[in-house]
Amino acid sequence: MIKTVLCDLLSIDYPILQGGMAWVATAELAAAVSEAGALGIIAAGSASPETVQAEIRKVRSLTKRPFGVNIGLFSPHVDGLMELVVAERVPVITTGAGNPGKYLPRLKEAGIKVIPVVASVALAKRLERAGVDALIAEGMESGGHIGEITTMALVPQIVDAVSIPVIAAGGIADGRGLAAALALGAVGVQIGTRFICASECTAHTRYKNAIIAAGDRDTTVTGYPGHYVRVLRNKLTRQYEELIRRGATEEELNQLGVNKLRAAVVDGDVIYGSVMAGQSAALVKKIEPAAEIVCSIVSEAEEVLKRLGAVVNG
Numbered sequence: 001m002i003k004t005v006l007c008d009l010l011s012i013d014y015p016i017l018q019g020g021m022a023w024v025a026t027a028e029l030a031a032a033v034s035e036a037g038a039l040g041i042i043a044a045g046s047a048s049p050e051t052v053q054a055e056i057r058k059v060r061s062l063t064k065r066p067f068g069v070n071i072g073l074f075s076p077h078v079d080g081l082m083e084l085v086v087a088e089r090v091p092v093i094t095t096g097a098g099n100p101g102k103y104l105p106r107l108k109e110a111g112i113k114v115i116p117v118v119a120s121v122a123l124a125k126r127l128e129r130a131g132v133d134a135l136i137a138e139g140m141e142s143g144g145h146i147g148e149i150t151t152m153a154l155v156p157q158i159v160d161a162v163s164i165p166v167i168a169a170g171g172i173a174d175g176r177g178l179a180a181a182l183a184l185g186a187v188g189v190q191i192g193t194r195f196i197c198a199s200e201c202t203a204h205t206r207y208k209n210a211i212i213a214a215g216d217r218d219t220t221v222t223g224y225p226g227h228y229v230r231v232l233r234n235k236l237t238r239q240y241e242e243l244i245r246r247g248a249t250e251e252e253l254n255q256l257g258v259n260k261l262r263a264a265v266v267d268g269d270v271i272y273g274s275v276m277a278g279q280s281a282a283l284v285k286k287i288e289p290a291a292e293i294v295c296s297i298v299s300e301a302e303e304v305l306k307r308l309g310a311v312v313n314g
Contacts, residue, residue: 002178002301005165006188009134010092010113011066013037014298016178017115017136017167018290019192020070020094021144021276022046023265024203027055031062032200032290040290041068041094049080056088068092068115073100086110094136094190097145099123101130115167117190119147124158124166134165136190141171143193143230143278146221152184159185173280175300179308182301191297193278198290204268207275214281222257224250229257232275236260239272 006015016038018025022045030040040063042055052069059067069090071081074097082103085093089110096117100107107114108131117136118124124135137158139151147154151170159166168181169190181189195201197208210232222240223229227250231237236256243252257274264273 002182002298002305004182004187006134006167009165010039012039014294015167015188016294016297017041017068017094017188017190018195019142019169019190020044020068020096021192021196022072023262024192024196024201025070026202027058027062029195029198029201029290030055030067031059032198033195033294034059034065034067035063036291036294037065038294039066039068039092041070041092043070044075044077044081045072046075046077048077049084052081053084053088056084056090066091068094068113070094070096071100072096073098082106085112099126099130100132101127104131117169118158119149119154121157121161124162128162128164132164134167134187135162136167136169137186138190139168139170140221140228140230141279142169143219143276143281146170146228146230148228155181155184155186171278171280173278173283175297175302176304177280178297178301179304182305193280194284194293195290196277197284197287198293199287200290203265206268206270207264207273208287210270210275211277211281211284212286214277214284216279216282219277219279219281222253224253227254229274229276230278232270232277232281234271234273234275236272236274 004015014037018033020041020043022043025043030042033040092113094115113133115134137155140146155168165187167188168186173194260274263269264275
């Protein structure tokens with residue numbers, strides 16, 4: 001069985017985190033992933049603390065295993081959400097879109113493990129000094145908001161730059177990706193796109209089927225510097241491209257995206273909705289239970305590592 005320091009740090013069986021995807025990562029998915037031995041994560045997104053509290057309590061009604069909450073520092077409710085996870089004694093939080101430094105003393109006092117998502121070596125170093133427990137190095141292959149460096153290039157650079165555990169993310173959907181991440185020096189992986197197609201995920205079936213139908217060149221990047229987003233190509237992305245050609249302002253681009261993720265995930269609008277997905281979408285072939293996803297990733301990684309060991313030993 002593959003076991004790393006991440007398993008000990010988070011009290012999980014397998015070094016796999018489920019991505020905190022807004023509108024997608026609900027209590028049902030998080031609980032199923034945690035029950036399977038990985039770490040399920042609820043996405044707070046822009047939801048109110050009351051809404052997230054209900055999700056936390058639902059997870060606890062479905063599993064006794066550890067779970068996490070993802071908090072985007074862009075949330076209008078970020079202060080309330082931080083107080084909520086402390087009050088609810090959530091075991092782990094992941095953060096995105098900035099530096100959670102000012103919240104760390106309160107979180108650490110509550111015994112919460114804090115794992116920010118980073119897309120640069122500079123931020124990784126700063127957060128290590130601030131006292132976070134681990135880092136998620138996320139490459140631009142991932143779905144949703146992205147940085148500018150690929151996973152293959154970013155992960156080893158961050159591993160070399162810090163002494164705390166590093167988790168690889170971006171473009172990873174199977175055991176080969178987990179084995180590759182371990183080879184790069186990571187202690188585990190965060191996977192988002194494949195878990196969208198978990199049976200327990202409440203995302204609309206049309207959203208899931210769009211991922212399953214995707215080919216290797218079917219994602220694109222919309223947005224503007226500092227706010228790039230990877231999604232599947234559709235009529236919405238063509239509207240973005242047209243606005244950019246016309247020299248649209250950031251405000252106009254932002255306005256086009258209002259409520260479009262919800263439209264895709266909840267309403268199943270895969271034509272004019274924002275179908276966020278990573279470049280690993282082409283590796284996702286079917287809808288299946290979260291437990292089978294976790295099991296297949298771990299089993300495949302074990303086989304890959306055994307095969308590589310045989311290559312090295314001649």
